[in-house]
Amino acid sequence: MGFKMTETGGIDPDTWNRWHVVGCHDELPDDGARATRLLGRAITVERRGSGAEVRLTGGGALPVKVAYGYVWSSLGTPGPLFELPEHAEADRRNLNGCSFFVRTSPPRAIENFLDMAHFPFVHTGILGEEAHPDVKDYDVAISTDGREVVASNCHFYQPKAAAASTGGVDVTYRYRVPHPWCAILYKDSPAKPGRSDVIALFVQPCGEEEIVANLALFILDDDTPLPALRRFQQQIFVQDKPILENQMPRRLPLYPRADSPVRADKASIAYRRWLRQLGTSFGVLS
Amino acid sequence: MSYHPVASSRDLAGRHVFQACLLGQDIALWRADDGTVNAWENRCPHRGVRLSLGVNLGDRLMCRYHGWRYDSGSGACSHIPAHPEGPIPATLCARRFPVIEAGGLVFVALGDDTAALPTLPETAIPLRALPVGRPAEAIAAALAGAGLAAAGPLHFAETQGGATVHLLIQPASGTTCVIHGLADMSAEALPLQRHMSRLMESRRRAWEARP
Ligand code: FES
Ligand SMILES: [Fe+2]
Numbered sequence: 001m002g003f004k005m006t007e008t009g010g011i012d013p014d015t016w017n018r019w020h021v022v023g024c025h026d027e028l029p030d031d032g033a034r035a036t037r038l039l040g041r042a043i044t045v046e047r048r049g050s051g052a053e054v055r056l057t058g059g060g061a062l063p064v065k066v067a068y069g070y071v072w073s074s075l076g077t078p079g080p081l082f083e084l085p086e087h088a089e090a091d092r093r094n095l096n097g098c099s100f101f102v103r104t105s106p107p108r109a110i111e112n113f114l115d116m117a118h119f120p121f122v123h124t125g126i127l128g129e130e131a132h133p134d135v136k137d138y139d140v141a142i143s144t145d146g147r148e149v150v151a152s153n154c155h156f157y158q159p160k161a162a163a164a165s166t167g168g169v170d171v172t173y174r175y176r177v178p179h180p181w182c183a184i185l186y187k188d189s190p191a192k193p194g195r196s197d198v199i200a201l202f203v204q205p206c207g208e209e210e211i212v213a214n215l216a217l218f219i220l221d222d223d224t225p226l227p228a229l230r231r232f233q234q235q236i237f238v239q240d241k242p243i244l245e246n247q248m249p250r251r252l253p254l255y256p257r258a259d260s261p262v263r264a265d266k267a268s269i270a271y272r273r274w275l276r277q278l279g280t281s282f283g284v285l286s
Numbered sequence: 287m288s289y290h291p292v293a294s295s296r297d298l299a300g301r302h303v304f305q306a307c308l309l310g311q312d313i314a315l316w317r318a319d320d321g322t323v324n325a326w327e328n329r330c331p332h333r334g335v336r337l338s339l340g341v342n343l344g345d346r347l348m349c350r351y352h353g354w355r356y357d358s359g360s361g362a363c364s365h366i367p368a369h370p371e372g373p374i375p376a377t378l379c380a381r382r383f384p385v386i387e388a389g390g391l392v393f394v395a396l397g398d399d400t401a402a403l404p405t406l407p408e409t410a411i412p413l414r415a416l417p418v419g420r421p422a423e424a425i426a427a428a429l430a431g432a433g434l435a436a437a438g439p440l441h442f443a444e445t446q447g448g449a450t451v452h453l454l455i456q457p458a459s460g461t462t463c464v465i466h467g468l469a470d471m472s473a474e475a476l477p478l479q480r481h482m483s484r485l486m487e488s489r490r491r492a493w494e495a496r497p
Contacts, residue, residue, distance in 0.1 A: 111333075117352045118351050120367065121353040121367075122351065130353070133353060133368060134367070134368060135369070242339070243339070246336040247334050247335050248334050248336065253334075259331060259332060260331045260378055262368060262369055263369060264352075264368035
């Protein structure tokens with residue numbers, strides 16, 4: 001069966017046939033549907049007990065899945081969603097840290113999430129400080145099956161790495177990008193040495209230049225009250241939002257020499273290469 | 287490509303970064319402590335963040351996203367904090383535009399072959415800049431139609447309150463422009479500034495109402 005771009009309004013097949021996040025399940029209204037957008041189409045999302053219903057506005061039902069606390073849908077014929085096994089670990093607290101509308105493309109938000117070099121300047125005093133701006137070498141690869149980008153051995157000095165931190169630490173990060181618009185961060189848990197807090201960015205692609213960024217927490221922290229956890233995530237995200245909205249062009253350039261990466265940008269270079277391999281055209285400039 | 291007005295000299299206060307738009311090109315304007323005026327593409331060469339969000343350090347501009355620093359004058363990148371030991375590629379440079387300050391206004395040209403500046407009065411007082419939601423050509427036609435003397439395609443003059451007032455049109459985008467006024471006078475500017483403000487506001491209402 002051939003894939004016709006004309007049937008998808010020009011959206012590339014990889015994007016068309018993926019699951020995309022369309023809302024946090026817990027935060028859907030108790031009665032009635034919420035209107036939102038997916039890949040430029042108006043849709044409605046409605047809670048149905050522990051499930052949900054997603055429809056094109058004035059049209060038919062779309063595929064739906066509830067996973068990791070979020071509702072996922074697709075305009076095409078989706079395969080399996082990526083695995084996030086930590087979600088099922090009994091001693092974790094799973095919650096939506098914050099959701100923000102941002103005027104940028106989905107891949108710009110993912111690149112920002114993968115970027116350690118901005119911590120000292122954008123998240124000064126929290127995730128970094130100007131006295132420790134250097135990004136040490138780290139490893140990055142596209143997995144052999146081509147299904148995700150992985151960056152590991154990332155070390156960075158952080159004055160306040162998490163809501164529960166009491167002082168500065170050298171943290172170790174690992175990133176997975178198992179979906180073009182979803183990235184997962186594994187970072188040393190201040191509460192349980194040897195294990196990782198998991199923080200995920202699930203980007204709802206409302207349009208090519210408008211997104212909702214959802215920060216999902218799967219953390220080993222029984223003590224910090226919910227409002228403090230949320231405030232920490234919000235505080236960080238409000239610092240990123242003006243940067244993202246002033247990054248030009250809004251769509252991520254995939255053509256050569258669009259800008260000037262350095263060694264610290266290895267993760268973003270691999271991510272852009274992976275998007276080219278996937279044939280992604282939504283939200284990018286080729 | 288000729289010089290166009292993009293700001294008044296007073297817009298470039300010390301340690302400020304001013305954002306302007308010329309023919310759809312977003313520009314970051316900043317004055318170094320030694321007086322040098324820099325007009326750069328408003329986009330960091332690293333990852334594209336607007337430089338107008340950055341910090342004017344007096345002799346360098348620091349980008350807000352990753353702290354890269356660009357020297358006043360040359361635009362050369364002189365510091366990449368993520369790799370303090372370098373090396374910095376020699377070609378790494380903010381994209382610069384020719385810029386001249388004259389008569390209390392700042393002029394920028396987008397190309398290199400810059401034509402002469404408009405002839406401006408010696409002792410001129412800048413009037414409040416007026417953004418208009420109409421293309422520069424439409425405003426030029428309207429001013430010509432109202433009988434103002436044309437000193438250039440986007441430069442007009444008229445007599446108001448006993449002084450010669452120059453109106454220079456900045457073509458900001460394809461659909462918008464900014465009118466910069468210069469009053470040729472040395473003293474007692476306030477009544478004329480008020481008069482021009484009211485006059486230009488009412489002209490703008492008429493222009494924008496008639497697309
Ligand atoms: S985008 Fe300006 S320093 Fe990175
Ligand atoms: Fe950030």
